[in-house]
Amino acid sequence: RAKSLGRGQCAVYSASMAQQIAHRARVRDRLKLALDAGELQLCYQPQIRLPGQTVTGVEALLRWTDAELGEQHPADFIPIAESADLIVPIGEWVIEMACRQAVAWRDAGMPLRVGVNLSARQFRNEALADQIRTTLERHGLDPALIELEITESEAMADPKRTGQLLKRLRGLGVAIALDDFGTGHSSLAYLRELPVTRLKIDKAFIRPIGEPGSETVLVKAILALASTLGLEVVAEGVETRAQLDFLRDNGCNAYQGWLFAKAVPAERVTALVQAMQR
Ligand code: C2E
Ligand code: MG
Ligand code: MG
Ligand code: MG
Numbered sequence: 001r002a003k004s005l006g007r008g009q010c011a012v013y014s015a016s017m018a019q020q021i022a023h024r025a026r027v028r029d030r031l032k033l034a035l036d037a038g039e040l041q042l043c044y045q046p047q048i049r050l051p052g053q054t055v056t057g058v059e060a061l062l063r064w065t066d067a068e069l070g071e072q073h074p075a076d077f078i079p080i081a082e083s084a085d086l087i088v089p090i091g092e093w094v095i096e097m098a099c100r101q102a103v104a105w106r107d108a109g110m111p112l113r114v115g116v117n118l119s120a121r122q123f124r125n126e127a128l129a130d131q132i133r134t135t136l137e138r139h140g141l142d143p144a145l146i147e148l149e150i151t152e153s154e155a156m157a158d159p160k161r162t163g164q165l166l167k168r169l170r171g172l173g174v175a176i177a178l179d180d181f182g183t184g185h186s187s188l189a190y191l192r193e194l195p196v197t198r199l200k201i202d203k204a205f206i207r208p209i210g211e212p213g214s215e216t217v218l219v220k221a222i223l224a225l226a227s228t229l230g231l232e233v234v235a236e237g238v239e240t241r242a243q244l245d246f247l248r249d250n251g252c253n254a255y256q257g258w259l260f261a262k263a264v265p266a267e268r269v270t271a272l273v274q275a276m277q278r
Contacts, residue, residue: 027077028084030066035090040064042097043263044114046272047234047256050248055273057113057147059256060098061263062090082121091122095132099139101266102146110273115147115177120154124161129168136172143173149200150176152184159190170195177234182222192229198253199226203237206257210242223250 034040044058062078065071081087095116102114122128136143148169155162155178170176177198178184182205201222208214219235226233235247238257247255261272 024080024083027069027072027080028086030069031064031072031077031081031084031086031090034064034066035086035093039066040090040093041265042094042101044101044266044269045256045263046261046269047113047115047254048260049254050252053276055112055269055276056254057115058269059115059149059263060094060101060117062094063263078119082119087119087121088125091118092131095135098146099135099141103139103141104266105270106141106145108270110270110277111142111145112269112273113145113147113175115149117149117179120150120157123150123154123165129165129172132169132174133172136174144175147175147177147198149179151179152181152186154184155194155196156184156186156190159187159194163190163193163195166195170197182218188225196231198232198234201233201235201252203257206235206237206243206247207239209246210240216246219246220250223252227251 041063042060043063044060046055047057047059048054049056062074064074064077078087081090098114098116102112105112105114118128132146132148136146150162150166155166166176175197176195177200178186178194178196179200180202181199182202199222201219205219205222209216209219223233232253234254234256235243235252236256238244238247238255238259240259243257244255244259264272
């Protein structure tokens with residue numbers, strides 16, 4: 001495409017490429033500093049069981065506001081961390097924090113299951129299972145209180161290998177969810193073989209629910225598939241009452257989304273759950 005542009009535009013094109021590379025390098029350097037300085041934050045988005053109003057778990061989501069770069073979004077900095085070998089130490093930190101928080105909630109009489117996102121790079125790291133096992137043991141945490149999330153597309157990129165890795169992780173007793181489900185072209189044959197416990201319907205399928213003329217056949221198909229395979233389903237990105245009603249009426253097991261709460265600091269989750277218990 002650059003070829004078809006005139007000379008001047010070609011220069012502009014490559015300058016912006018250079019800018020992008022420089023920006024990524026800067027994000028990488030700042031991210032490394034933030035990790036070392038303890039400036040990364042984990043927030044937690046409640047997951048609510050259906051039917052009813054019980055918060056049964058949370059998803060841990062990274063938050064980072066850099067003094068120079070401002071607020072940074074995981075969708076932007078996680079890929080940079082991946083390509084810069086920072087994702088492994090960041091991921092270790094996330095698992096450590098998530099376990100600590102799960103212990104704190106358990107000890108406070110609210111045993112919430114904490115979901116942890118794993119990126120492809122972390123997931124393929126041979127040392128991951130050992131690291132998780134050691135962390136769980138060190139904290140004396142029931143493995144069932146941790147749910148590892150791996151995206152469907154990453155799982156299906158190499159289903160045989162994914163199966164082996166997931167079996168090891170599942171063997172630790174942790175729950176395993178396929179994230180962004182519906183976008184990753186699962187082979188049903190492989191899906192049946194994978195030792196996963198939940199499917200997380202991608203928010204792209206939830207968004208149109210309740211809009212006039214919207215297609216809900218895919219969401220219904222995912223719910224039926226999950227039920228056939230004996231898997232639970234959690235819907236992500238639930239923003240409206242209409243979406244929630246549809247999911248409940250069609251047998252979805254749980255949801256998360258802004259309708260209930262955004263990802264918030266742990267203390268806010270605690271306060272929320274305590275308020276609901278009263
Ligand atoms: P994800 O795992 O699919 O997380 C769900 C995303 O949807 C989160 O975006 C969450 O804030 C957002 N969300 C939740 N409810 C709603 C809603 O009602 N409406 C809309 N529009 N969005 C909603 P976030 O926090 O920006 O994270 C984006 C992605 O970054 C995550 O997608 C996950 O893939 C990745 N990520 C976040 N934290 C971590 C982490 O600790 N480790 C790794 N490896 N990846 C992470
Ligand atoms: Mg997730
Ligand atoms: Mg997701
Ligand atoms: Mg995702």
